[in-house]
Amino acid sequence: MRSLPDGLSDAPKVQATDNPSLSDEADALRRDLIEALYASGGGHYGGSLSVIDALLVLYRRILRVAPAVPRHPDRDRFILSKGHAAIALYAVLRRVGFFTDPLSGYAQAGSRLEGHPDMTVLPGVDFSTGSLGQGLAVGLGMAMALRDADRHVWVVLGDGECQEGQVWETAMLASRCRVGNLHAVIDVNGFQECAWPAPHPPGTPPVDDLAQRWESFGWRVWNVDGHDYRRLCRVFAAATTVSACPTAVLARSRKGKGFPLIEADPLRFHCTTVTDEEHAVLLGSLR
Amino acid sequence: MTLRLGDHCGLELARLGEHDGRIWVLDGDLGDSNGAARFAERHPERFVMAGIAEQTMVSVAAGMAGCGRRPWVFSFAAFLCCRAYDQIRVCLSQANQPVTLVGSHSGGCASRNGRSHAALNDLSLMTSLPNMTVWAPADPADVRLAVGSILREDRPAYVRLPRRTVDALPGSPARCRWLTDPAPVALLGTGLGTHFAVAAAAELTRRAQPVGVLHCPHVVPLPHAELTTLLGDVEHLFTVEDHYPAGGLGSLLQDAHVTPQLTAIGWPAHWTGQSGDDEDLLTAHRLDPHSLADRVLAALADPPPSRPSSQRQPV
Secondary structure (H helix, E strand, C coil): CCCCCCHHCCCCCCCCCCCCHHHHHHHHHHHHHHHHHHHHEEEEHHEEEEEEHHHHHHHEEEHHCCCCCCCCCCEEEEEEHHHHHHHHHHHHHHHHCCCCCCCHHHCCCCCCCCCCCCCCCCCCCEEEEEEEEHHHHHHHHHHHHHHHHCCCHHHHHCCHHCCCHHHHHHHHHHHHHCCCCCEEEEEECCCCCCCCCCCCCCCCCCCCHHHHHHHHCEEEEEEEEEECHHHHHHHHHHHHCCCCEEEEEECCCCCCCCCHHCCCCCCCCCCCCCCCHHHHHHHHHHC | CCCCHHHEEEEEEEEHCCCCCCEEEEEEEHHHHHHHHHHHHCHHHHEECCCHHHHHHHHHHHHHHHHHCHHHHEEEEEEEEEHHHHHHHHHHHHHCCEEEEEEEECCCCCCHHHHHHEEEHHHHHHHHHCCCEEECCHHHHHHHHHHHHHHHHHCEEEEEECCCHHHCCCCCCCCEEECCCCEEEEEEEECCHHHHHHHHHHHHHCCCCCCEEEEECCCEECCCHHHHHHCCCCCCEEECCCCCCCCCCHHHHHHCCCCEEEEECCCCCCCCCCCCCCCHHHHHHCCCCCCCCCHHHHHHHCCCCCCCCCCCCCC
């Protein structure tokens, strides 16, 4: 873990008390996520499971945050621009200590765990999201405001979200402004809610040639296995050393990672409820 | 050279920015027209030329606000409010972030630019968003009042400004005030509409129909208490605005139930804007002083049914 800034030195560090391996912790998070969605009436299984490993690595190894002081002015910032994966963020934020609200309250009236992340109610959410395409620009504004303070801003987008025009407006402006403390992580799981119909061939990705597109907008780009903790750590750390331009990490992931039932049918499990039998199958897939 | 109100806004921000480092200004490549350049000249380190990208500009400002800054976003009202409406809805209104939108070139007087540049329903769009404060200043003193007031609050705001230059109004600026002596028949304006009302009142005086003129630059939240007091002896109120009556000041006053007789006047609901000199457009759509006087006199001669007194709600 990178050193904490002076202002955060008194805050509890983001380390699990029993210091489990990231792999073990990810298994526990996947159980949390599956049980929360089952208990609360379903949700975005596929895209939450594809991104949760990257979120875990960021919060355990990269972000300088203090769960006991969620609004600490010297913290790094994080935005889940693909806000429909909120349950994955909530599972991580809860595990690292931002709150203790039960995940089973997800998207229920009276719970702070809104269907999409809401900064006005939940500690640890640095900005509200839900309408796709906006988070990267918010992150750019944060990065501009915090550039002189050596704070980093991380924004996680979906590959389908990269169809939004605002993403590319922002990509252009961030590059022109040479905002080196802005880091995009694109969860490239290869699917969006609906498949592209004929004449597009089966398996047509949401956006072709993502690396070339980001590079052409002036971003430094890495490709990495979105479920390889060691490589994610290494790439994220490398991104923070770049100062001349914004950086994009294309985290190649599997929609529904860890659950063969979901991986085999990513379109159905984009956002869904599951039967009791399917839930049992999912639990049986856990290590 | 007479300055536009956008220039006055930029200058006031530049002045306050000398001692308030939280103030940033973002512009969508119209700073020479909308006043943002006035700030950029003094504080280039806190000015962001965001390019022709209103959606990103609004969201960037929201991120800055999330880090304790007080960003002001300048563009033409039409592009700012309409192109970036979802960003305003989600990043400013729902997230309650203290970003101020400065929409210049609002209303129907779009000059040679024509309908694509007119903003005829921007008040409707902005006043219907939760958390949003809305101002429509009508002179430089109003602008200074609005800027100071907005900076003392911690919420999103919209400042609606006209393209054309305007004269100073009489008296001291306030959220709502009489510009004349109170009278039983009164014209109430906001923004450029107040200048329409002032001109119409002069014409009505020439026609031996004395009217008073009120000005209400603080559109949302509507200053109910002040309005209730100011309108105490008004029997028939006419709202006059550089906007469609629906969703603008007229609608807000109707919902406020603060006057027995209300006639709302603005651009015709079917009109989408067009190129032309201001005076030609105003005359064509019966917002020039003579037409307004005609409309007021016609309404006084054939008033709509009074609202039952039980509907007048004390505030």
